[in-house]
Amino acid sequence: MTGWNKVAVVGAGMTEFGELFELSLEQLAAEAFVNALDSVDKGIAPERIDTAYFANVMGSLQGNEIPSGATLANAIGMPGIAATRIENGCPTGSDAFRQACLAVASGVSEVAVVVGAEKLRERSTKNSLLESGRMGHPVLSYGGTATTLFAIQVIRHMHEYGTTAEQLALVAEKNWANASLNPKAQRNQLITVDEVLASPMVCDPFHVLDCCPQSDGGAAIILCRAELADEFTDTPIMVAGFGLATDPLYLHEKKIFTGWECSRLAGRRAYEMAGIAPADLDLAEVHDCFSGVELINYEDLGLCSEGTAGKAIEAGETRIGGRIAVNPSGGLLAKGHPIGATGVAQLSELYTQLREEAGARQVPLRRGYGLQHNVGGYSVGISAVTVLARQ
Amino acid sequence: MTTRQYSPTATITAGAVYIPSCTQLTRKRQRRVCAADEDAVTMAVEAGARALKCWNSNTSAVDALVVALHQSGADADSAVNAHVVREALGLPNTVRVVSMAGADALSGLAALQAAHDSTTLVIAAEAAGGRYSAAAAALICVPTGSDPDHAIRVREVARASELTHERWTGSDTSAKEPDFRFLKHRYHGLTAQIVSQDIGANLGDVSQLYVSAPSTVDARELWTALRGQDPTSAQPRIADADRGVSGPLTAIVDAVLHRPSNGCGLLYAAGSGQSVIVELSVPAAAQRHFTWYESAVVRAPAPSVSEGPQLSFPLESPFFVRNWASLLRLEAASCEGCGYLALPPSQRPICPNCHARRWIPQELPREGHVYASMENRFLPNGFPKTMVFVLGELTNGFKYWAPMPAETRREDVAIGDPVRLGLRAFTQRDGITAYGMKYLSSDPGAERVGSAAAST
Numbered sequence: 117m118t119g120w121n122k123v124a125v126v127g128a129g130m131t132e133f134g135e136l137f138e139l140s141l142e143q144l145a146a147e148a149f150v151n152a153l154d155s156v157d158k159g160i161a162p163e164r165i166d167t168a169y170f171a172n173v174m175g176s177l178q179g180n181e182i183p184s185g186a187t188l189a190n191a192i193g194m195p196g197i198a199a200t201r202i203e204n205g206c207p208t209g210s211d212a213f214r215q216a217c218l219a220v221a222s223g224v225s226e227v228a229v230v231v232g233a234e235k236l237r238e239r240s241t242k243n244s245l246l247e248s249g250r251m252g253h254p255v256l257s258y259g260g261t262a263t264t265l266f267a268i269q270v271i272r273h274m275h276e277y278g279t280t281a282e283q284l285a286l287v288a289e290k291n292w293a294n295a296s297l298n299p300k301a302q303r304n305q306l307i308t309v310d311e312v313l314a315s316p317m318v319c320d321p322f323h324v325l326d327c328c329p330q331s332d333g334g335a336a337i338i339l340c341r342a343e344l345a346d347e348f349t350d351t352p353i354m355v356a357g358f359g360l361a362t363d364p365l366y367l368h369e370k371k372i373f374t375g376w377e378c379s380r381l382a383g384r385r386a387y388e389m390a391g392i393a394p395a396d397l398d399l400a401e402v403h404d405c406f407s408g409v410e411l412i413n414y415e416d417l418g419l420c421s422e423g424t425a426g427k428a429i430e431a432g433e434t435r436i437g438g439r440i441a442v443n444p445s446g447g448l449l450a451k452g453h454p455i456g457a458t459g460v461a462q463l464s465e466l467y468t469q470l471r472e473e474a475g476a477r478q479v480p481l482r483r484g485y486g487l488q489h490n491v492g493g494y495s496v497g498i499s500a501v502t503v504l505a506r507q
Numbered sequence: 508m509t510t511r512q513y514s515p516t517a518t519i520t521a522g523a524v525y526i527p528s529c530t531q532l533t534r535k536r537q538r539r540v541c542a543a544d545e546d547a548v549t550m551a552v553e554a555g556a557r558a559l560k561c562w563n564s565n566t567s568a569v570d571a572l573v574v575a576l577h578q579s580g581a582d583a584d585s586a587v588n589a590h591v592v593r594e595a596l597g598l599p600n601t602v603r604v605v606s607m608a609g610a611d612a613l614s615g616l617a618a619l620q621a622a623h624d625s626t627t628l629v630i631a632a633e634a635a636g637g638r639y640s641a642a643a644a645a646l647i648c649v650p651t652g653s654d655p656d657h658a659i660r661v662r663e664v665a666r667a668s669e670l671t672h673e674r675w676t677g678s679d680t681s682a683k684e685p686d687f688r689f690l691k692h693r694y695h696g697l698t699a700q701i702v703s704q705d706i707g708a709n710l711g712d713v714s715q716l717y718v719s720a721p722s723t724v725d726a727r728e729l730w731t732a733l734r735g736q737d738p739t740s741a742q743p744r745i746a747d748a749d750r751g752v753s754g755p756l757t758a759i760v761d762a763v764l765h766r767p768s769n770g771c772g773l774l775y776a777a778g779s780g781q782s783v784i785v786e787l788s789v790p791a792a793a794q795r796h797f798t799w800y801e802s803a804v805v806r807a808p809a810p811s812v813s814e815g816p817q818l819s820f821p822l823e824s825p826f827f828v829r830n831w832a833s834l835l836r837l838e839a840a841s842c843e844g845c846g847y848l849a850l851p852p853s854q855r856p857i858c859p860n861c862h863a864r865r866w867i868p869q870e871l872p873r874e875g876h877v878y879a880s881m882e883n884r885f886l887p888n889g890f891p892k893t894m895v896f897v898l899g900e901l902t903n904g905f906k907y908w909a910p911m912p913a914e915t916r917r918e919d920v921a922i923g924d925p926v927r928l929g930l931r932a933f934t935q936r937d938g939i940t941a942y943g944m945k946y947l948s949s950d951p952g953a954e955r956v957g958s959a960a961a962s963t
Contacts, residue, residue: 258910258933258943259890264883268898271879275922320881320917364859367898368850368906373879 118391119356119505122221124345126352127156127338128464133302133452135237136332141175141183142191145233148334148457149192152229152464156338157349160227165338167225168192168199171212171232172456188231198225206403206492207360207500208232209459213337214358214500220341227344232461233334234454241330263319263327263406265367265496270321270408272373276423279411281321283426285312287407288325288449290435295446297477302331302452312407326407331452335461353470356392356485356505359385363497374423378499379416379491386501387418392485394418397440397503399469399479400487401462404447409491414442417489417501441479444469459500462488466504481506516620516785517629519659522646523557524753524760525550526801528953529808529914538640543809543891543913544931547576547632547752548588548942550643552595552930553800555630558645559596561796561956566598569647570625575607575618577752579635582938591942592630595835595930597870609752610635611673611778612719615644616755616785619661622648633751638673638722640749644756657792659763664708664773665784667701669693672779673721691723697782698724701775702732708773708786710737715762715772715787716745719754724777733773743772755785762787763797764955794957802953809891809913820936827941829853834943837873837928839905840866848905873928874949875901882917889934895919897946899926911946925949 129151131144139147153160170188185199202212209232216228273279289309295301312325338348345352361381364370371377387393394417402417404410411425419440420428428434434442445451445465448458466486468474484506491499527550531540541550551574559566574589589606603625607618615631622629632643649658671693676686710733718726726745734740744767748758755776762772770789775782821827830851833839840852844863848871849855857864878900884893891913897920898908911920912931920926931945 259883259886259894260896260908260910261883261886263885264881264896267881268879271881271922275879316884317882318885319883366850367908369859370906373898 117354117505117507119354119503120389121354121356121505122342123217123339123355124342124352125337125339125355125463125467125504126345126348127152127160128336128467129155130300130335130457130461130464131333132300133331133333133454133461137237139332141172141233141235142187144235144332144334145170145188145191145231146193148233148336149229149231152336152338157351158347160338160348162192162194165194165227165229166198167216167219167228168194168197169212169216169228169230170199170201171209171230171460172201172234173203173205173208174234174236174455192231205494205498206405206455207459207490207498208456209335209461210463210488210490210500210502211360211459213460213463213502214360216339217355217358220339227338227340229336229338230460231334231336232454232457232459234456235332236330236454237332261319263322266406266409267319267322268367269373269375269412270406273408273412274321276374277426279408279426281313282309283411283429284321284326284407285309286429287404287410288312290429291404291443291447291449294436294444294477295450297475298446298451301446301450302329303446303450321408322406328405328448328453331454333452333454333457333461335457335464337460337463337467351471352507353467354505354507356503357386357389358500358502359383359389360500361385361498363499365495365497367495375412375416376491376496376499378497379413379489379501382499382501383417383489386487386503390485390503390505392503396483397485397487398481398483399441399444399466400489401443401445401447401465402487402489403491404443404449405453405492407449410442410447413489413491417487436477436479444474444477444479459488459490462490463502463504470504470506516663517622517648517661518651518653519646519661519759520649520655520657521558521562521796522644522756522760522763523554523561523797524757524799524801525553525557525643527641528802528805530805531807539642540808541634541641543811544933544945545634546932546940547578547634547643548591548940549930549932550634550641551576551592551630551632551645554632554643554645555592555596555628557798557800558628558647561798562647566596568626569598569602569628571603571605571622571627572598573605573607573618573621573627573629575609575614575631575752577610577614577633577635580935580938584938587939591835594832595942596628597836598628609778611751612754612776613778613781613783615752616776616783619646619648619756620663623651625650629756631753631756633753635751639751642750642753642757644753644760646756646759657790657796659759659790659793660788661759662786662788663783664786665701665704665706666781667697667704668781669697669700670780671697687723690721694721694723694777697777698729698732701782701784702729702735706733706736706784710734710740712769712771713740713773714743714767714769715765716743717748717758717762717772717774718745719748719750719758720775720777720782722749729775748774759787760797760799763789763793764799764957766791766794798954798956800953801955802950804950806914820934821941822939833868835930837871837944838868839871841869843867871905871907872902875899875907875926875928877920877922877924877926878906879922880920897926899928899946907944909944909946915948919948
């Protein structure tokens with residue numbers, strides 16, 4: 117087995133994603149944590165965990181105190197533990213995982229937990245994430261929102277490669293179908309391409325059903341030094357590689373407009389660390405905040421060649437059972453996107469899939485590698501990629 | 508009959524008029540009005556930039572800026588607005604800025620008359636709806652005596668006073684139909700008073716007569732009264748310059764662009780309390796330094812946004828204010844080492860290309876084409892229901908991201924379309940408006956220079 121493999125994942129869990137008014141941020145974090153503990157095959161005492169990372173983006177904007185590591189430590193009943201809050205745009209969860217890997221690999225920590233939790237539904241949709249469009253940034257604001265920032269690349273992709281609205285809608289149709297097999301997903305019905313195209317336009321070229329929901333939710337993952345893994349399970353999943361990369365921050369500084377340089381760079385770093393090529397992957401959980409973004413991710417991550425993503429989705433190459441299954445969990449589009457928890461939940465899906473425990477949505481495994489990817493942040497300027505592998 | 512000797516009041520070497528492209532039917536008449544995000548400041552900048560371009564001299568040669576801005580909001584902060592105009596036009600920090608009070612044609616004329624001892628950019632902009640058509644005009648005035656061959660000379664020849672006010676409706680409640688009979692009577696008195704003076708101009712030479720006054724003043728009646736002083740005079744071309752504060756200045760540009768053979772015109776301006784007649788002398792060489800921007804493509808202004816909480820106010824944010832001036836000037840920072848362009852300048856202390864730390868300001872081009880565009884139909888509270896956004900590629904290859912005015916629809920814009928960047932309003936509080944760049948549809952046909960036709 118190639119790759120870094122200094123850290124093993126031994127447990128993972130998540131809450132249901134959705135509009136969870138009855139649950140607080142702390143309750144979501146605790147539920148995800150307990151689910152992760154319960155998933156450890158040979159059991160684990162909480163005291164065995166020496167380090168915690170809290171992945172959370174919007175906590176301070178919900179009217180509560182500014183969250184810190186202490187928020188998580190107290191939520192999971194472990195005051196005193198070394199706990200750090202990570203906020204790093206949409207890759208918050210995956211970067212928190214990366215930081216935990218570094219802590220464990222350095223020897224400072226033996227067993228760590230990463231908990232991502234987010235409450236986006238406490239406010240109305242127009243008053244939550246969209247608030248950033250009201251704040252007067254001289255370049256980014258003036259009514260520009262996440263949709264406008266991601267739409268630029270998709271519109272250029274459609275212009276330069278002939279990618280169609282129908283191909284975008286196929287992504288939504290696929291991911292909703294996958295989510296219908298995932299009991300934790302926010303959206304669990306089936307939709308058709310025609311329904312996507314007939315849904316109200318939010319921002320060209322994205323209809324409502326081309327967009328992910330705003331979600332509440334939590335996810336947690338437990339990792340340890342590789343040589344300690346058999347204390348917890350006989351089937352650990354190894355961290356084969358990861359990459360984090362940034363992009364020129366503003367649109368006017370971007371060098372490419374049919375993809376994101378940060379995704380390409382993060383992907384290359386992760387593949388190199390893992391010692392694999394994209395063709396070695398069995399599945400990928402990628403950042404499909406909007407349908408067209410998933411298509412661009414295919415190309416940025418080398419899952420297909422430049423300009424061919426539309427054809428790949430048409431040919432069914434990224435469905436479960438296809439050449440490479442993309443977002444078997446339902447992705448952000450249908451499983452949901454509670455930002456801080458998103459990356460952790462993607463890793464949780466890889467853990468489940470690589471252990472062949474995903475039930476009806478199980479992806480057939482060949483080489484035993486799975487990829488996780490996030491891209492986002494202000495002006496889409498940061499990306500994280502992780503490769504997990506069966507032992 | 509009283510006689511008085513007046514000295515020359517202004518010498519003008521270049522000028523421009525900007526007419527907004529929105530129209531509205533008011534008082535049974537189609538009038539040009541501001542778009543939803545236009546006002547006297549943005550129009551003043553449009554006109555001022557064109558005048559400076561026609562002048563073809565460095566902005567550092569401008570000693571003073573005199574502005575007369577009539578905003579629709581009663582609480583507009585005229586001092587701040589005058590400095591926003593200065594900054595947006597890239598005039599030096601040392602320029603003397605004078606803001607004229609008042610909301611009628613006399614304010615515009617007074618702005619012009621304040622410019623006789625130094626090189627001065629005079630701008631008058633009328634944004635108020637209802638009575639007047641919206642417009643802005645800008646003139647470059649040079650000290651008397653330094654006039655080049657193509658300079659227009661403006662000389663006051665008569666002035667009269669009669670206390671009145673233009674807010675007259677003839678009604679003590681706004682619910683009743685306005686009744687202007689008494690107001691008309693007062694302006695008749697003002698007109699009678701001024702024509703009773705010995706007009707210090709040869710009426711026989713006058714081939715153009717402009718009237719910049721409330722609609723209660725009839726231009727033909729005025730000429731009839733004036734002709735009483737010289738019954739042999741032929742009737743000149745008569746034109747209403749019914750553009751409020753900007754009326755006298757737009758009339759002067761029109762007089763240049765429609766220069767008659769002898770180049771002599773009269774301008775009658777009346778406002779609250781006074782009326783003035785000035786004589787215009789237009790040399791044949793003047794035309795190429797004047798321009799008139801008026802798009803033939805017109806539409807109704809977008810309705811103002813009233814639902815939802817008010818937008819947060821950027822000018823309360825030091826984060827925004829640090830970038831305020833460079834945003835108004837469309838100014839980036841250019842790396843002294845490699846020429847890399849950074850924006851906003853305050854956020855790029857180290858060049859990402861060569862790691863140098865020395866920057867020089869560089870104004871970005873205003874022209875470009877659409878690289879990508881989309882209509883956002885789900886905006887935060889306080890914004891219009893929909894907005895079109897454009898990532899434009901400017902003529903130097905730099906990409907700039909900005910919205911378009913609320914009147915723009917998705918189908919109006921396509922990849923590759925020419926666009927230009929212009930200053931427009933975003934939000935306002937307590938009389939101060941936050942401005943920024945928006946993409947505007949490029950309309951080369953709207954710009955008429957020199958001998959091309961123009962009309963008031």
